[in-house]
Amino acid sequence: MQLYNTQHIKLYNTLTSEKEIFQPITDGYVGMYVCGPTVYSNVHLGNVRTFMSFDMIFRYLKHLGYKVRYVRNITDAGHLENDADVGEDKITKKARLEAIEPMEIVQRYTVDFHNVLNTFNFLPPSIEPTATGHIIEQIELIQSIIDNGFAYTVNGSVYFDVHKYNESNEYGILSKRKLEDLIHNTRALDGQSDKKNPQDFALWKKAEPTHIMRWPSPWSDGFPGWHLECTAMSTKYLGDYFDIHGGGMDLKFPHHECEIAQNQASKGQAPVKYWMHANMLELNGARMSKSTGNYINPAELLSGDNDIMSKAYNPSVIRFFMMQASYRSVLDLTDDGLSAAEKGFHRLMDAIGIIDNLKTSSSSSFTVTDWKQKCYDAMNDDFNTPILIATLFEAVKFINQVKDGSATVTPEDLTVLKETIETFIFDVLGLVNISKESSGGNKLTGAVEILIKLRKEARLNKDFALSDKIRDELAEAGIQLNDSREGTTFTTN
Numbered sequence: 115m116q117l118y119n120t121q122h123i124k125l126y127n128t129l130t131s132e133k134e135i136f137q138p139i140t141d142g143y144v145g146m147y148v149c150g151p152t153v154y155s156n157v158h159l160g161n162v163r164t165f166m167s168f169d170m171i172f173r174y175l176k177h178l179g180y181k182v183r184y185v186r187n188i189t190d191a192g193h194l195e196n197d198a199d200v201g202e203d204k205i206t207k208k209a210r211l212e213a214i215e216p217m218e219i220v221q222r223y224t225v226d227f228h229n230v231l232n233t234f235n236f237l238p239p240s241i242e243p244t245a246t247g248h249i250i251e252q253i254e255l256i257q258s259i260i261d262n263g264f265a266y267t268v269n270g271s272v273y274f275d276v277h278k279y280n281e282s283n284e285y286g287i288l289s290k291r292k293l294e295d296l297i298h299n300t301r302a303l304d305g306q307s308d309k310k311n312p313q314d315f316a317l318w319k320k321a322e323p324t325h326i327m328r329w330p331s332p333w334s335d336g337f338p339g340w341h342l343e344c345t346a347m348s349t350k351y352l353g354d355y356f357d358i359h360g361g362g363m364d365l366k367f368p369h370h371e372c373e374i375a376q377n378q379a380s381k382g383q384a385p386v387k388y389w390m391h392a393n394m395l396e397l398n399g400a401r402m403s404k405s406t407g408n409y410i411n412p413a414e415l416l417s418g419d420n421d422i423m424s425k426a427y428n429p430s431v432i433r434f435f436m437m438q439a440s441y442r443s444v445l446d447l448t449d450d451g452l453s454a455a456e457k458g459f460h461r462l463m464d465a466i467g468i469i470d471n472l473k474t475s476s477s478s479s480f481t482v483t484d485w486k487q488k489c490y491d492a493m494n495d496d497f498n499t500p501i502l503i504a505t506l507f508e509a510v511k512f513i514n515q516v517k518d519g520s521a522t523v524t525p526e527d528l529t530v531l532k533e534t535i536e537t538f539i540f541d542v543l544g545l546v547n548i549s550k551e552s553s554g555g556n557k558l559t560g561a562v563e564i565l566i567k568l569r570k571e572a573r574l575n576k577d578f579a580l581s582d583k584i585r586d587e588l589a590e591a592g593i594q595l596n597d598s599r600e601g602t603t604f605t606t607n
């Protein structure tokens with residue numbers, strides 16, 4: 115029996131604004147689509163946070179035994195600088211500025227994206243399709259939207275007729291906007307646009323003679339509108355109606371709203387059962403964003419080569435920091451937050467490091483099965499990773515108590531405890547054990563602990579010359595012993 119038969123997820127559906135019991139369309143199978151990056155520059159930490167939220171969700175669904183097809187696209191064409199269908203294609207612009215091929219830009223930043231995600235221990239999606247690889251599917255979609263009367267052609271470009279669509283459908287259903295309000299809040303067209311109404315959006319744009327990325331179509335040599343690729347690729351690989359569609363909060367409108375309209379207009383049905391939106395990462399209290407210059411790239415944070423943080427941080431510490439917030443909360447990236455996360459992360463790893471050496475007893479002073487279910491309850495409640503982490507720390511406290519003799523555990527409970535803590539930390543949260551990884555870390559700890567023990571014995575025997583010698587020689591080797599009422603710990607420099 116799969117775990118999903120007993121562990122029932124409730125997830126927040128943006129479409130209904132409610133937490134709903136997750137019931138996949140096909141029992142045991144989950145189709146999940148997440149909007150991927152536009153590969154015209156290095157990803158920043160904000161982008162990483164959104165993809166990490168869905169990596170965690172992917173991991174948990176898999177852990178519960180679902181067969182998940184996770185599709186995350188690469189936008190390599192069609193994303194204009196401005197959401198209102200004007201301006202240059204982001205990739206083409208970068209290529210022009212650097213005097214190289216657009217596909218060189220795409221290649222460079224796709225490689226960067228993959229390297230960054232590998233550094234943060236992401237699982238690869240099941241399919242990673244590109245917009246340029248699905249031009250035919252996009253042309254077919256446009257044709258069916260035209261055939262159904264929801265799009266019009268002007269001077270070789272094709273626009274989605276939002277007003278016509280809204281007569282029989284609800285444009286704004288996801289973002290809770292009303293067309294009347296949108297009309298009220300948008301400026302009238304300035305005569306430069308081919309659109310009937312400012313709310314209409316491009317399905318196909320005729321390319322200017324200088325535009326390099328272009329494809330033939332029944333309407334003109336041109337390129338698809340940005341919203342279209344996600345409709346084409348999600349439905350191609352997941353079907354016309356699939357389980358989960360995700361992305362950052364900022365994509366809710368217009369991007370995801372337009373995806374719903376395109377699907378409804380071409381296939382006569384809504385595309386998605388559960389819409390999920392990850393919240394934004396902030397820096398200095400403002401949203402991290404390339405366009406405002408308020409951002410930090412992963413490489414700068416990992417190397418410490420930046421003016422914002424006091425030092426370099428390990429990818430697992432950064433991942434742990436992000437997992438300490440719910441994916442639906444805004445999170446501010448700060449030096450204090452990262453260093454607190456670093457301490458917490460090491461406490462967690464230290465506890466894992468001593469589990470195997472704990473002495474077992476004939477009874478337990480901790481109900482491990484209840485605690486295990488609490489871990490699941492946290493994740494089942496809309497993937498609540500901060501509550502999960504708080505629950506994991508209950509086990510850390512218990513492990514330390516068993517170590518110092520103030521609590522007891524049976525061998526069976528210890529096995530469950532170890533399995534559960536490792537499953538959630540490594541498989542679900544996707545953290546990597548740094549001390550295990552940087553080989554020698556554990557061995558060093560072990561060796562220093564032996565010396566600490568010998569020094570304690572020397573002091574008990576009043577052999578202060580030996581105890582001082584141990585302390586001083588360790589200090590010379592860069593290892594400081596710190597004595598306190600709780601015992602002796604050490605730090606390295």
Ligand code: AMP
Nearest residue numbers: 151152160161164361362394395401402
């Ligand atoms: P883009 O490459 O601009 O299309 O963005 C890729 C993904 O990153 C989208 O899902 C965005 O919603 C998301 N994103 C952009 N900025 C942030 C941010 N500051 N925090 C979290 N996610 C973000």
Ligand code: ZN
Nearest residue numbers: 149150344369
């Ligand atoms: Zn998308």
